[in-house]
Amino acid sequence: SEVLAAESVACLNKALSHLKDIWEEIGIPEDQRLQRTDVVKKHIKGLLDMMISEEESLRERLLNSIALCRKELDTLCMELRLPPFEEEEGNTVLQLEKDIRTRLEVMMKQKKERMHDLKTLKEQDQDLCDILCTEPYCIDSDAVPSLEELNQFRHHIASLCAEKERRRREFVGIKRQIILCMEELDHSPDTSFERDVVCEEEEAFCLSTENIAMLNQLLNQLEMRKSQNEVLCASYRDRIVELWERLQVPQEERDAFSVRMVGSRPSNIQALQEEAERLHELKLQNIRNVIQAIRAEVAAYWEKCFYSPEQRQAFAPYYDEDYTEDLLSLHDAEILHLKQHYEAHRELFEGVHKWQESWTLYLELDRKATDPARFTNRGGNLLKEEKQRADLHKNLPKLEKKLKAQIDDWEQEQGREFLVSGQKFLQFVEEQWELHRLEKEREKQARLMKKTKQIEEEMLYGTAPRTPSKRRFLGANTPGKVRKLNATSISSATPNSTVRSAFGGTLCHSPVSRPPLSGSKPVQPIRTPGRSKPPRMGVLDRNKENVSQLNGTAMSGAFKGTASPQRNFSNNSVASTYSEF
Secondary structure, X not given: OHHHHHHHHHHHHHHHHHHHHHHHHHOOOXXXXXXXXXXXXXXXXXXXXXXXXHHHHHHHHHHHHHHHHHHHXXXXXXXXXXXXXXXXXXXXXXXXXXXXXXXXXXXXXXXXXXXHHHHHHHHHHHHHHHHHOOOOOOOOOOOOOOHHHHHHHHHHHHHHHHHHHHHHHHHHHHHHHHHHHHHHHOOXXXXXXXXXXXXXXXXXXXXXXXXXXXXXXXXXXXHHHHXXXXXXXXXXXXXXXXXXXXXXXXXXXXXXXXXXXXXXXXXXXHXXXXXXXXHHHHHHXXXXXXXXXXXXXXXXXXXXXXXXXXXXXXXXXXXXXXXXXXXXXXXXXXXXXXXXXXXXXXXXXXXXXXXXXXXXXXHHHHHHHOOHHHHHOOOOHHHHHHHHHHHHHHHHHXXXXXXXXXXXXXXXXXXXXXXXXXXXXXXXHHHHHHHHHHHHHHHHHHHHHHHHHHHHHHXXXXXOOOXXXXXXXXXXXXXXXXXXXXOXXXXXXXXXXXXXXXXXXXXXXXXXXXXXXXXXXXXOOOOOOOOOOOOOOOHHHHHHHHHHHHHOOOOOOEOOOOOOOOOOOOOOOXXXXXXXX
16 A cells, blocks of 8 residues: 555656646746646645545445444344344454345345245135134234244144144035935925035035034934934834734735835835824724734743733733723733833843753753663764753853842842742742752662662573674574574584583573563563474473483583573572672
């Protein structure tokens, strides 16, 4: 800068010197030259003063701009809820003005963006509030919102959008149900609200909580009317089916009316009502048959409900033969009471029936368990029956315990005892178990007596054979062996027979000639061809004959004589005890 200043002074001196030379050459007097030099000085000074003034003016503008920007910047920092602007130390006025102005432009842009976002959010909020009929979001439209306030506003808008969609879905679903109910009821919209719901566009409907509540109320009213119609139709249908059964209406006539047996439209109700009235008139014309049909149904419910004879006789109209409308009404009331009573205690009655069926099956399986013929069954039936019998023996006490609790509740509710076959059910169950025990004991005693009798017969007549039935059948189908049995040498014809020594005191015969153990009918002796039937003799005579034959026969095994080959006894064949035998 000093060099530039020296050069400026040199230029000025050179210019003045040049002017002086010109003025001398021209011959301008000295006084005029002084004047002209003074003019040059004033002109140069004015020019410099003007330049200085302009530069000072620039400085003032910069300072004013800095002050103004600083003020606006402070205001924006407050509006935008930002910390105040901090100036950097050592900056010139020009740099400071530039920094403040740049910062101010950035913050002005932020303010503009926030105000634009606020305006957009408020427009969305207003639209949603108009649809949902809610109050607008509370926020100052003139103030610049903070970032947190804008985020909260956006969350609020998002929640309103979600609520709008939820209400829209609810409205669409309820509207669909309302339309179906109106179609089922043959009902057309007759109020402004119903027309708005059914006829107007879905977007035009206000999704306020009041309107949603009114929608639910309208749907409840329509569903109540529909349910009432369904109940009415169901009662008509039950009545019609009941009258069809009682009046023995042909199936063709029932099929022709089956179209009206579904649905609950008013037209169906009218048709069902007319059919019920027609059948009622027909019932009055056939009142005798109807009452008898009701009596059969009453008797069936008496069996289901385990009514005692006293309870059945308490309904005197059941035995009345004067068939009138009053008698029919009494029977209708009784069958209705029985149905309600059975339905109210269905679990108990079905449990008792189940116990009776299980008890009957248990007795049947227990009877089969003692039948020897069960071992000839094939297909695994024996194992299945044993498993089923074990399950019943385990489950019957559990069922009885459950029924006891139900019967206690029933007796407490009804104020009387629960009877089956005229006696308390639990007592009836105990008697059945006791009868079953006695029957098992009786069968056991019978088996013991039969065995004792068999032992006595064996002690008296000898040991019975235990040859399987197939061998006996094969022996009976081979007459050659029978003929050999009656031959002279018994030992060669019957290898299974044994003749004990007379010194042993006992003589056993061949199992081929042993009679069966039934004892009811003695088996006729096997005849030898060409010989006549031997005379029947007592036990003593046969014993004597056997003894005489043994005394006169050698021990080689040859057995002579005409005695029957079925029974051979020794003197000691009858013993006092089985162990001695």
